[in-house]
Amino acid sequence: MKSLEVQNNQCFDRAAIQFLDRDDFRNSVSELMQNNCRMIALTPVDVNNGRKIIAVLADSSSSMIHMVGGDF
Secondary structure (H helix, E strand, O other): OOEEEOOOOOOOOHOOOOOOOOHHHHHHHHHHHOOOOOOEEEEEHHHHHOEEEEEEEEEEEOOOOEEEEEOO
């Protein structure tokens, strides 16, 4: 699993998000969801360029948020 892990309300640099290819993105998101995370957002980084997206997943048990970037 490749994700940026932050606590709720924690600041982070968008450049810290690693953008994965389609297969690695899908595998990372699937692994997080299998570990009881729930997806709370799936959004493009730039509204004018839908090629790069970010999946945001929440882990209720640890109160952590995971961000996985995909470059399609």
